[in-house]
Amino acid sequence: DSGVTQTPKHLITATGQRVTLRCSPRSGDLSVYWYQQSLDQGLQFLIQYYNGEERAKGNILERFSAQQFPDLHSELNLSSLELGDSALYFCASSLAGTSVDEQFFGPGTRLTVL
Amino acid sequence: AQSVTQLGSHVSVSEGALVLLRCNYSSSVPPYLFWYVQYPNQGLQLLLKYTSAATLVKGINGFEAEFKKSETSFHLTKPSAHMSDAAEYFCAVRRRGSYIPTFGRGTSLIVHP
Numbered sequence: 001d002s003g004v005t006q007t008p009k010h011l012i013t014a015t016g017q018r019v020t021l022r023c024s025p026r027s028g029d030l031s032v033y034w035y036q037q038s039l040d041q042g043l044q045f046l047i048q049y050y051n052g053e054e055r056a057k058g059n060i061l062e063r064f065s066a067q068q069f070p071d072l073h074s075e076l077n078l079s080s081l082e083l084g085d086s087a088l089y090f091c092a093s094s095l096a097g098t099s100v101d102e103q104f105f106g107p108g109t110r111l112t113v114l
Numbered sequence: 115a116q117s118v119t120q121l122g123s124h125v126s127v128s129e130g131a132l133v134l135l136r137c138n139y140s141s142s143v144p145p146y147l148f149w150y151v152q153y154p155n156q157g158l159q160l161l162l163k164y165t166s167a168a169t170l171v172k173g174i175n176g177f178e179a180e181f182k183k184s185e186t187s188f189h190l191t192k193p194s195a196h197m198s199d200a201a202e203y204f205c206a207v208r209r210r211g212s213y214i215p216t217f218g219r220g221t222s223l224i225v226h227p
Contacts, residue, residue, distance in 0.1 A: 002157060043158075043204060043217040056213035090157050099208050100146055100165045105157030 003027065004106035006091050012112045018079040021109045023091030025072055029104070031055070031097030032074040034066055038087035049074060050097040086113045116141040118207050120218035128226050133192040135221050137205030140186065147188040148206040148215070149179055158204060164188060175199070200225045
């Protein structure tokens with residue numbers, strides 16, 4: 001158990017809908033990362049937050065947005081969903097968010113868009 | 115732009131045999147390098163990382179990797195495979211000063227009894 005929790009574990013929805021994925025980092029970690037894992041694209045970095053502020057942005061679509069709240073939990077919002085958005089979405093956390101920090105991964109949320 | 119190539123989407127070994135998972139990177143300067151393991155239905159777990167100290171890096175579960183600048187490689191090895199090593203392994207690179215990692219496509223390690 002990494003100490004990172006993600007909810008829900010599974011999510012099934014229809015095209016065009018909007019969903020919210022939630023992540024609670026390990027106690028004491030200030031940085032949160034979001035990743036998308038799919039068969040087509042492999043593991044892709046989406047976005048990183050540090051203590052409530054966006055720190056780095058990767059291959060995140062404009063239909064996707066994220067935020068980190070004062071209690072350090074984070075949410076990833078996916079809107080206007082398409083079939084291709086079906087994937088496993090991971091959240092990770094680290095203590096200080098540096099480029100050599102160890103990241104601890106949650107178990108993931110499996111999103112299925114029908 | 116940096117990139118990571120993992121040679122072989124699947125590697126099959128017998129229990130007790132040497133494990134060798136290959137990773138080559140493309141970067142203008144030596145980056146930070148990482149190996150992660152992913153067990154079924156779980157998130158990734160860090161095995162080891164190279165951050166410019168010793169070129170031979172020892173990690174958890176008996177794994178180690180050697181950074182070879184001349185070959186732009188960071189291959190993962192374990193002297194003797196165990197059944198519990200069966201998993202997906204990912205090599206990742208992060209440019210110094212960048213927060214954005216790039217992952218390889220992964221190598222599935224299959225261990226036969």
